[in-house]
Amino acid sequence: MIPLYRPGTSYLHRMPVGAKFLGIFLAALAASIFRENLGVLLGIWAVTLLGFRFSGIGLRGLVAQLWRLKWLVVVLTIPQLIFLTPAEAGFNVARVLAVVLLAALFTLTTATSDILSSFERVLRPLDPLLLRLGLSAERISLALSLTIRSVPVILSFYADIREAQRARGMRPAPRATVLPLLVMSLRHAEETAEALAARGVR
Amino acid sequence: MTPGATAPAAPSTAVRSIAQMAMFAALVAVLGQLPAIPLAGGVPITLQTLGVMLAGAVLGPWRGAGAIVLLHLLVAAGLPLLAHGSGGLGAFAGPSAGFALGWIPGAFVVGLITQASWPLRLWRTITGTVLGGILVVYACGMPVMAFQMGLTMEQAALINLAFLPGDLLKAAIAVALTHSLARAYPAPFSHARSRRRT
Numbered sequence: 001m002i003p004l005y006r007p008g009t010s011y012l013h014r015m016p017v018g019a020k021f022l023g024i025f026l027a028a029l030a031a032s033i034f035r036e037n038l039g040v041l042l043g044i045w046a047v048t049l050l051g052f053r054f055s056g057i058g059l060r061g062l063v064a065q066l067w068r069l070k071w072l073v074v075v076l077t078i079p080q081l082i083f084l085t086p087a088e089a090g091f092n093v094a095r096v097l098a099v100v101l102l103a104a105l106f107t108l109t110t111a112t113s114d115i116l117s118s119f120e121r122v123l124r125p126l127d128p129l130l131l132r133l134g135l136s137a138e139r140i141s142l143a144l145s146l147t148i149r150s151v152p153v154i155l156s157f158y159a160d161i162r163e164a165q166r167a168r169g170m171r172p173a174p175r176a177t178v179l180p181l182l183v184m185s186l187r188h189a190e191e192t193a194e195a196l197a198a199r200g201v202r
Numbered sequence: 203m204t205p206g207a208t209a210p211a212a213p214s215t216a217v218r219s220i221a222q223m224a225m226f227a228a229l230v231a232v233l234g235q236l237p238a239i240p241l242a243g244g245v246p247i248t249l250q251t252l253g254v255m256l257a258g259a260v261l262g263p264w265r266g267a268g269a270i271v272l273l274h275l276l277v278a279a280g281l282p283l284l285a286h287g288s289g290g291l292g293a294f295a296g297p298s299a300g301f302a303l304g305w306i307p308g309a310f311v312v313g314l315i316t317q318a319s320w321p322l323r324l325w326r327t328i329t330g331t332v333l334g335g336i337l338v339v340y341a342c343g344m345p346v347m348a349f350q351m352g353l354t355m356e357q358a359a360l361i362n363l364a365f366l367p368g369d370l371l372k373a374a375i376a377v378a379l380t381h382s383l384a385r386a387y388p389a390p391f392s393h394a395r396s397r398r399r400t
Contacts, residue, residue: 004280004290021291028295035352068288072296076351079361083353092352100292107280107290115279134216143220143227147272148281150228158232174249174375181229182256182383186390189225193213196221202214 003112004104012055012109017118024106028099035095044098051105065104069097116144142201146192150185157184219265222390226257226269227276231283247368248285254305255335255376258312259327260383262393266309274302297350304342308334317394322384324377331373331380336366 007013012020027044034040052062066073076096080089123130123137130136161180162172170176213221230253258266273283274294282289284302293302315330316322340362348358384391 002282004282024291032349069292069296071286072298075361076297079353079357080351083357088352092350096297096350099295103291103295107292110280112276112280119275119279139216139220143224143268143272144275146221146224147227147231147276150225151231151283154225154228154232155235158236174252175378178233178249178252178256178375179379179382179386181232182260182379183387185225185229186222186260186387189221190213190218190389192225193218193221196217197211197213200211201217 004107005111006057006061006108007111008056008109010055010109012051012105015109017110017114020106020110024102027102031095031099038091041091041095041098044102045094048098048102048105051102055105055109057105057108061108062101065101065108066097069100072100073097116141142196150188153188154181154185157181157188160184219268222261223265223269223272226253226261226266227272229253230257230269230273231276234283234285235287247365249372250285251305251335251339251369252372252376254309254339255312255331255373256379258309258314258334259316259331259376259380260390261313262317262391263310263313264393266313267306270305270309274306277302297347298343299350300346301339301343303346304339307342308339310334311338313393316380317391317397319397320391320394322381322391322394324381327377327380328373331376332370335373335376336369 027047030040031044049062052058073093076093077089080092084092120137120141123140127136130140158177158181161177161184165172165176230250233253234248234250236249254270257269260266261269277283277289277293278291280290284293293299311334312330313334315333316327318326344355344358344362347353347361348355351358353361388395
């Protein structure tokens with residue numbers, strides 16, 4: 001599982017996580033509120049393109065992002081052309097793409113670990129409130145790191161199941177694959193809980 | 203056990219819940235990456251929403267919704283855990299943002315109805331999965347989609363009709379899997395088992 005983050009040293013990379021998030025959030029909000037305004041749309045596209053240019057991700061990175069969004073563009077464009085005029089459709093697609101690309105810029109220039117640690121920092125002062133719900137910043141962080149660790153484990157369970165099915169000449173039917181995956185995953189969750197308890201995690 | 207050795211402490215409910223939610227968040231992520239069912243027109247659909255329905259049905263309302271919250275936090279932090287390796291903040295900025303966020307109340311409602319009693323009742327599981335896994339998710343997703351794309355609610359609903367057969371099929375699979383699992387491995391259904399009545 002490779003994070004979408006691209007390491008770099010640009011100004012965008014070095015910006016504090018909170019400030020960057022707020023800036024991008026406000027730009028997305030502006031695009032949604034002033035939805036009919038061509039000036040705002042062009043402004044946000046300009047910011048997005050400059051962001052890609054100066055973060056060192058560049059045109060190739062932008063094209064790669066657009067390629068990732070190909071299904072979004074297809075699902076977005078076809079109904080627009082049925083229901084709206086081509087000009088309106090073009091405007092809407094351009095606005096949605098600008099906002100999505102701007103948000104992608106945050107993801108591309110901010111390390112996952114930095115986002116998670118700033119998230120934990122935001123949660124810490126809320127601990128007394130969280131405790132009333134049986135939660136704490138520490139428990140949430142533990143759950144997040146367990147999730148990251150579990151993805152490759154479940155992928156290996158899936159590979160085992162598929163191999164066993166192939167050996168028996170079975171075709172991959174969703175039901176026959178997901179049931180053993182569920183049982184193996186839940187058993188693994190129980191083992192993980194026991195391992196945590198043995199290490200003194202309450 | 204040798205005399206003098208102490209038995210390892212049994213995991214507390216909180217620790218077990220954390221492990222189960224983390225595992226289910228990862229399972230929903232993996233179901234979004236597996237070879238998908240190619241739909242007419244070439245747009246592939248994945249089993250990710252099957253995972254959302256199962257999270258609620260198996261773990262119950264609180265842990266089920268919690269698993270989806272965990273998944274979304276990691277997606278927002280930049281991991282490619284949504285369908286076809288998409289992710290990052292952009293996943294919550296596009297027209298489908300409402301559907302992804304709707305998974306949280308969706309899984310909650312699935313769990314609330316499905317695990318209202320133990321043993322599970324088939325009609326309750328069907329109602330819960332369709333109501334929570336499809337209706338609640340659509341109710342959250344369509345307004346955002348209509349707003350983002352500049353369409354009316356009726357037009358957005360019409361587009362979503364294309365996804366309904368796939369979602370109904372996934373709901374049927376989720377119901378069958380939930381009842382098979384409840385027989386084969388009932389331990390995780392603790393929400394329903396704690397309110398044993400018919």
